[in-house]
Amino acid sequence: MTEDSELDLPRGVALAWGVSADPQRGPKREMSVEKIVDAAVELADADGLGAVSMAAVAARLGYTPMSLYRYVSAKDDLIVLMQESATGLPPAAVREIDGWKERLGELFRAQIEIYLRHPWMLDIPISGSPATPNSSAWVDMTLEALEETPLDAEERLAVTLMVTGHAHWYGAVLAGYSTVGRTTGMTPAQITAREAALYDGLISPDEFPALRRAVDAGVFLSDSDPFVFGFERILDGIAAYIDALAAGGARSAGAAWAVLEDADVAADKKYREAQKTVREAEKALRDAQKHQRQALRDARDRLARHPGA
Amino acid sequence: MTEDSELDLPRGVALAWGVSADPQRGPKREMSVEKIVDAAVELADADGLGAVSMAAVAARLGYTPMSLYRYVSAKDDLIVLMQESATGLPPAAVREIDGWKERLGELFRAQIEIYLRHPWMLDIPISGSPATPNSSAWVDMTLEALEETPLDAEERLAVTLMVTGHAHWYGAVLAGYSTVGRTTGMTPAQITAREAALYDGLISPDEFPALRRAVDAGVFLSDSDPFVFGFERILDGIAAYIDALAAGGARSAGAAWAVLEDADVAADKKYREAQKTVREAEKALRDAQKHQRQALRDARDRLARHPGA
DNA sequence: ACACACTGTTTATGTCGTACACAGCCCTAG
DNA sequence: CTAGGGCTGTGTACGACATAAACAGTGTGT
Numbered sequence: 274m275t276e277d278s279e280l281d282l283p284r285g286v287a288l289a290w291g292v293s294a295d296p297q298r299g300p301k302r303e304m305s306v307e308k309i310v311d312a313a314v315e316l317a318d319a320d321g322l323g324a325v326s327m328a329a330v331a332a333r334l335g336y337t338p339m340s341l342y343r344y345v346s347a348k349d350d351l352i353v354l355m356q357e358s359a360t361g362l363p364p365a366a367v368r369e370i371d372g373w374k375e376r377l378g379e380l381f382r383a384q385i386e387i388y389l390r391h392p393w394m395l396d397i398p399i400s401g402s403p404a405t406p407n408s409s410a411w412v413d414m415t416l417e418a419l420e421e422t423p424l425d426a427e428e429r430l431a432v433t434l435m436v437t438g439h440a441h442w443y444g445a446v447l448a449g450y451s452t453v454g455r456t457t458g459m460t461p462a463q464i465t466a467r468e469a470a471l472y473d474g475l476i477s478p479d480e481f482p483a484l485r486r487a488v489d490a491g492v493f494l495s496d497s498d499p500f501v502f503g504f505e506r507i508l509d510g511i512a513a514y515i516d517a518l519a520a521g522g523a524r525s526a527g528a529a530w531a532v533l534e535d536a537d538v539a540a541d542k543k544y545r546e547a548q549k550t551v552r553e554a555e556k557a558l559r560d561a562q563k564h565q566r567q568a569l570r571d572a573r574d575r576l577a578r579h580p581g582a
Numbered sequence: 583m584t585e586d587s588e589l590d591l592p593r594g595v596a597l598a599w600g601v602s603a604d605p606q607r608g609p610k611r612e613m614s615v616e617k618i619v620d621a622a623v624e625l626a627d628a629d630g631l632g633a634v635s636m637a638a639v640a641a642r643l644g645y646t647p648m649s650l651y652r653y654v655s656a657k658d659d660l661i662v663l664m665q666e667s668a669t670g671l672p673p674a675a676v677r678e679i680d681g682w683k684e685r686l687g688e689l690f691r692a693q694i695e696i697y698l699r700h701p702w703m704l705d706i707p708i709s710g711s712p713a714t715p716n717s718s719a720w721v722d723m724t725l726e727a728l729e730e731t732p733l734d735a736e737e738r739l740a741v742t743l744m745v746t747g748h749a750h751w752y753g754a755v756l757a758g759y760s761t762v763g764r765t766t767g768m769t770p771a772q773i774t775a776r777e778a779a780l781y782d783g784l785i786s787p788d789e790f791p792a793l794r795r796a797v798d799a800g801v802f803l804s805d806s807d808p809f810v811f812g813f814e815r816i817l818d819g820i821a822a823y824i825d826a827l828a829a830g831g832a833r834s835a836g837a838a839w840a841v842l843e844d845a846d847v848a849a850d851k852k853y854r855e856a857q858k859t860v861r862e863a864e865k866a867l868r869d870a871q872k873h874q875r876q877a878l879r880d881a882r883d884r885l886a887r888h889p890g891a
Numbered sequence: 892a893c894a895c896a897c898t899g900t901t902t903a904t905g906t907c908g909t910a911c912a913c914a915g916c917c918c919t920a921g
Numbered sequence: 922c923t924a925g926g927g928c929t930g931t932g933t934a935c936g937a938c939a940t941a942a943a944c945a946g947t948g949t950g951t
Contacts, residue, residue, distance in 0.1 A: 300899085
């Protein structure tokens with residue numbers, strides 16, 4: 274029992290809070306956690322999270338792989354620290370902005386910018402609650418923006434979560450695009466065109482009527498931003514709720530749905546099997562069509578080779 | 583040039599659409615893509631995405647690792663197929679429901695259920711557009727639910743994205759909890775309590791005043807569901823927009839924000855460095871406090887051991 | 892001055908994805 | 922009806938990767 278007196282934080286989180294107790298004896302340290310994290314972030318910025326291996330980070334700093342473990346207890350910790358570093362503090366200028374809507378908008382925009390600069394952040398799986406200092410600062414500032422509203426504490430947190438989530442989702446979809454762009458060297462317009470072409474070939478009007486209509490309406494070629502629209506709707510929804518509160522409306526109960534309590538795995542299996550039947554029928558149909566096309570092509574080929582047959 | 587006549591779909595996606603052209607010659611196949619995918623899903627359901635290795639899947643089916651590559655061209659493809667399989671078709675019963683709000687609600691709920699049953703889906707990074715048959719079916723049904731509204735095609739797609747994103751986010755946060763639960767064997771209540779305790783110790787009223795107030799208000803101990811609240815606000819926001827349209831309001835421009843166009847990496851570096859200064863100052867402060875506490879503890883210890891000193 | 896906590900390094904282990912070459916199977920062209 | 926070749930599942934092999942363990946050198950508190 275070394276009695277560290279700190280609650281057992283997830284190791285990486287503890288490091289992020291600066292709970293480290295630098296050693297007294299021994300040779301001078303040549304590296305530092307910060308240098309390691311910076312090197313890792315640079316690697317990830319350049320070539321994605323996959324490029325971050327302990328060996329690569331160490332090499333970038335001119336050391337051997339194992340040396341990093343004197344500063345970071347495991348790779349997972351390093352990733353938490355990278356996240357923390359890239360997250361940074363929310364822009365202080367937000368405090369000068371008037372109106373909760375505008376503040377939320379600016380915070381949202383700032384989050385998207387971060388994700389665009391560090392797309393690898395979106396590849397990090399959400400692991401419980403990485404309650405690190407910087408992420409706490411973002412939550413704090415978002416909550417502060419909402420203090421002028423009549424929302425209660427829980428509702429404010431719910432809004433915070435919603436904004437963060439929307440930004441995360443936005444970033445993920447956008448980053449998907451930019452990753453494809455970097456891998457294939459296509460411009461966004463080219464990617465869009467290609468996707469549209471793919472959709473065009475795959476979405477049959479029988480199986481996906483509504484989606485087909487959307488494709489025909491050219492939604493996948495549009496350059497308007499669906500996420501901005503979504504964010505506006507979210508703000509509207511919050512405003513409507515606030516108005517209703519002001520008009521003496523009752524607060525939302527916000528109770529968890531009963532359905533979600535027990536994930537009935539057995540039922541799911543049965544369900545998936547039933548679906549498989551449907552899928553198989555559909556596949557059979559597609560196969561039939563495909564075979565027909567293939568047969569036609571073969572016939573044509575043979576005819577071309579042996580015109581007299 | 584084998585002239586496959588199909589556009590070059592991402593390999594895994596092609597498989598999902600059943601574009602496979604089963605071979606004519608050679609020994610009878612003993613396995614099938616479906617069996618492989620099912621085995622992989624079962625593994626992932628039981629022990630997470632990390633438990634899905636080619637070797638593990640093969641072993642479960644009684645074959646050698648390499649045999650899988652006759653059916654699946656790479657692990658990434660297998661994962662796309664797992665996603666597709668677990669996604670399944672949207673519940674057909676949604677079509678019987680009256681009202682777009684109610685339909686969206688049911689689709690949302692159904693998505694959450696899927697994520698609860700297959701939490702590993704949330705660990706799969708969003709890779710561009712996995713436009714697979716089943717995911718298309720979900721989009722199709724969501725769009726269909728919105729056809730009774732005066733929203734135009736792009737707006738409907740934006741709403742679809744928003745609902746999916748919220749569900750994904752919801753699932754991710756929830757799954758984080760349940761993963762922690764499985765790893766540590768704690769009940770949700772215990773986890774909540776633990777998190778609350780952690781927050782309590784880390785969130786200082788000086789650095790995070792608004793967040794501190796929220797903690798004190800007990801938001802992390804509440805059992806009400808922030809996501810349901812959020813979803814209600816989203817629906818409200820859409821409804822408000824529809825009302826505005828009906829009243830003759832103009833459509834949202836939804837133009838992309840200029841800021842987002844160019845992610846200025848150099849500026850970010852400068853920004854991060856400036857933040858580092860702030861962080862360092864804060865850390866110094868925390869360290870000072872910590873050292874003080876440590877010194878105090880040491881003094882007490884020494885006093886206890888040598889009462890006469 | 893000496894012990895020992897601590898440094899960065901070396902070596903080694905186990906897991907993983909997957910390339911490649913193989914021996915046997917069986918459809919199809921001749 | 923036979924031969925060729927595309928197919929099957931398998932075995933071996935290789936290169937990443939995370940990280941455990943043992944090591945020789947360093948510098949500080951006793």
